[in-house]
Amino acid sequence: MELPQTVAPRFEPRDSDWERKVRESFAAQKVMATLGATLGKVAPGYCEISLPCRDDLTQQHGFIQAGIVSSIADNAGGYAGFSLMPVDASVLAVEFKINFLAPADGDYLLAVGQVLKPGKTLFITRAEVYAFREGKAPVHCAAMQQTLMNVSGK
Amino acid sequence: MELPQTVAPRFEPRDSDWERKVRESFAAQKVMATLGATLGKVAPGYCEISLPCRDDLTQQHGFIQAGIVSSIADNAGGYAGFSLMPVDASVLAVEFKINFLAPADGDYLLAVGQVLKPGKTLFITRAEVYAFREGKAPVHCAAMQQTLMNVSGK
Amino acid sequence: MELPQTVAPRFEPRDSDWERKVRESFAAQKVMATLGATLGKVAPGYCEISLPCRDDLTQQHGFIQAGIVSSIADNAGGYAGFSLMPVDASVLAVEFKINFLAPADGDYLLAVGQVLKPGKTLFITRAEVYAFREGKAPVHCAAMQQTLMNVSGK
Amino acid sequence: MELPQTVAPRFEPRDSDWERKVRESFAAQKVMATLGATLGKVAPGYCEISLPCRDDLTQQHGFIQAGIVSSIADNAGGYAGFSLMPVDASVLAVEFKINFLAPADGDYLLAVGQVLKPGKTLFITRAEVYAFREGKAPVHCAAMQQTLMNVSGK
Numbered sequence: 001m002e003l004p005q006t007v008a009p010r011f012e013p014r015d016s017d018w019e020r021k022v023r024e025s026f027a028a029q030k031v032m033a034t035l036g037a038t039l040g041k042v043a044p045g046y047c048e049i050s051l052p053c054r055d056d057l058t059q060q061h062g063f064i065q066a067g068i069v070s071s072i073a074d075n076a077g078g079y080a081g082f083s084l085m086p087v088d089a090s091v092l093a094v095e096f097k098i099n100f101l102a103p104a105d106g107d108y109l110l111a112v113g114q115v116l117k118p119g120k121t122l123f124i125t126r127a128e129v130y131a132f133r134e135g136k137a138p139v140h141c142a143a144m145q146q147t148l149m150n151v152s153g154k
Numbered sequence: 155m156e157l158p159q160t161v162a163p164r165f166e167p168r169d170s171d172w173e174r175k176v177r178e179s180f181a182a183q184k185v186m187a188t189l190g191a192t193l194g195k196v197a198p199g200y201c202e203i204s205l206p207c208r209d210d211l212t213q214q215h216g217f218i219q220a221g222i223v224s225s226i227a228d229n230a231g232g233y234a235g236f237s238l239m240p241v242d243a244s245v246l247a248v249e250f251k252i253n254f255l256a257p258a259d260g261d262y263l264l265a266v267g268q269v270l271k272p273g274k275t276l277f278i279t280r281a282e283v284y285a286f287r288e289g290k291a292p293v294h295c296a297a298m299q300q301t302l303m304n305v306s307g308k
Numbered sequence: 309m310e311l312p313q314t315v316a317p318r319f320e321p322r323d324s325d326w327e328r329k330v331r332e333s334f335a336a337q338k339v340m341a342t343l344g345a346t347l348g349k350v351a352p353g354y355c356e357i358s359l360p361c362r363d364d365l366t367q368q369h370g371f372i373q374a375g376i377v378s379s380i381a382d383n384a385g386g387y388a389g390f391s392l393m394p395v396d397a398s399v400l401a402v403e404f405k406i407n408f409l410a411p412a413d414g415d416y417l418l419a420v421g422q423v424l425k426p427g428k429t430l431f432i433t434r435a436e437v438y439a440f441r442e443g444k445a446p447v448h449c450a451a452m453q454q455t456l457m458n459v460s461g462k
Numbered sequence: 463m464e465l466p467q468t469v470a471p472r473f474e475p476r477d478s479d480w481e482r483k484v485r486e487s488f489a490a491q492k493v494m495a496t497l498g499a500t501l502g503k504v505a506p507g508y509c510e511i512s513l514p515c516r517d518d519l520t521q522q523h524g525f526i527q528a529g530i531v532s533s534i535a536d537n538a539g540g541y542a543g544f545s546l547m548p549v550d551a552s553v554l555a556v557e558f559k560i561n562f563l564a565p566a567d568g569d570y571l572l573a574v575g576q577v578l579k580p581g582k583t584l585f586i587t588r589a590e591v592y593a594f595r596e597g598k599a600p601v602h603c604a605a606m607q608q609t610l611m612n613v614s615g616k
Contacts, residue, residue: 028214031222060182066247067225068185074220093220094584095609097251097405097453097559099432101425116451117409121583122556122611124407124451143424143432145405145453147557147609248430249455251405251559251607253586255579270605271563275429276402278561278605297578297586299559299607301403301455303430336522339530368490374536374555376493379529401528405559
């Protein structure tokens with residue numbers, strides 16, 4: 001199934017070992033296993049995370065709860081940023097803002113994070129969350145804008 | 155243990171049955187049981203939700219992951235708003251913005267949601283998340299600002 | 309000079325007279341004349357506003373102040389949304405979030421607003437602000453995400 | 463006229479000369495004079511800015527335009543933060559999010575900024591904007607949450 005609005009990655013990583021670091025950090029997030037989220041495609045400044053729409057993650061209307069949608073959006077943006085950070089960097093979410101555009105409902109969600117601006121200390125990212133259901137077009141269900149901090153040596 | 159910066163509720167509910175509705179809606183959110191979150195004190199325009207700091211909800215540094223913090227903040231704001239909505243209202247999170255002020259780490263988190271402005275269609279709220287650890291002062295670990303919508307008849 | 313990251317408009321207007329409405333509403337904003345801002349290209353779901361970098365709009369470092377950058381970003385998003393609203397609609401900014409990516413400094417700023425999601429009541433938009441200086445590549449200096457409301461009959 | 467919801471300042475300044483620095487920086491913002499804004503009460507972690515509701519700052523409905531409201535809110539938060547920064551600090555707005563709660567209309571607006579969390583590099587603040595009209599209660603017309611950065615040596 002074709003992903004809408006994907007932009008080709010265009011950043012140079014500062015650490016040649018960036019992909020191993022991203023995958024190891026994701027694997028160390030116990031919450032991702034608890035939610036059933038998996039790391040997909042990664043590229044410098046780009047990260048995809050998918051989440052099956054499990055019934056035990058729903059709110060009162062049967063849709064995936066806003067915080068859970070935020071959880072994969074925050075991580076997609078966070079690892080998009082982390083992929084561009086130097087050796088020994090550590091990433092921290094300073095803040096994010098997320099709009100919910102449509103019910104997070106379907107077979108699975110896909111969060112796509114991309115770096116808008118890599119800095120020395122701060123990284124600005126955006127993430128889109130799409131809901132996929134077999135036989136239907138993907139639905140853009142959330143849009144996030146985020147500030148990350150490189151907290152080296154922490 | 156004393157909660158910092160609590161403001162006394164000051165709103166008149168439009169539905170005398172508001173507390174039952176809030177508690178039933180919270181109970182219908184399967185994700186809250188999955189995360190181990192519980193609904194605490196509620197008042198018109200005010201809502202507390204607590205979450206034990208379980209190891210399986212942590213990110214790579216061992217703190218509660220940002221999306222999980224957002225999950226209880228979003229619901230604390232959401233139910234603070236829902237408590238003031240008329241009969242037959244249904245609440246939807248339009249968007250929120252959250253800053254992470256300190257690591258979400260301790261025995262449990264407490265999210266405190268309060269209504270800033272109740273409207274006809276839109277409700278604006280704020281939520282604070284505090285981390286509690288026995289023998290220590292609570293730490294203000296997240297601050298949220300949120301827009302809710304009353305989607306009656308949905 | 310080539311604008312980076314422009315996305316082709318892709319929305320159908322609900323009011324065939326949308327462009328006249330947008331231009332008349334912009335002209336009725338006295339603040340735009342005060343700041344020296346002008347309305348540029350408009351299309352369904354798309355709006356450009358430019359602002360010369362006047363010295364009397366600067367903050368303490370000599371850059372255009374954040375609120376003034378926000379002023380054209382808010383209007384670019386707002387008129388992108390308004391262009392898609394039905395006859396007799398009136399547009400209101402519910403909220404926005406804006407990140408400042410680089411100093412707003414140069415010959416002029418260009419704010420480019422685009423609709424992410426047109427709804428019945430709420431419209432979600434994004435705007436980018438670029439700083440242009442002769443002989444240099446444009447600099448992406450701000451990124452905004454916004455919620456608008458159609459307040460018909462107001 | 464009594465200001466609603468004011469919280470007493472509770473921070474220790476790191477630079478004993480903080481008030482002079484805040485007032486000099488404000489005076490160096492040419493945009494504040496252009497808009498007619500004036501600096502009012504300041505205290506460590508606290509700042510008030512007022513703005514007469516001039517006709518030439520209005521949008522199409524005759525209210526003060528959202529970006530202008532943001533301009534004083536951003537500065538009220540910014541100087542609240544700057545008041546707590548060390549000697550030789552320089553303050554930069556990383557981002558803010560603002561909700562518009564009521565029309566910004568009256569005799570004058572008052573923006574009240576307060577620090578939520580002073581950090582080493584980042585400062586988190588909130589600002590409220592109230593609209594005052596003689597003989598009426600102040601109206602809470604905007605609520606902002608902001609991230610500032612101490613960019614020393616810039």
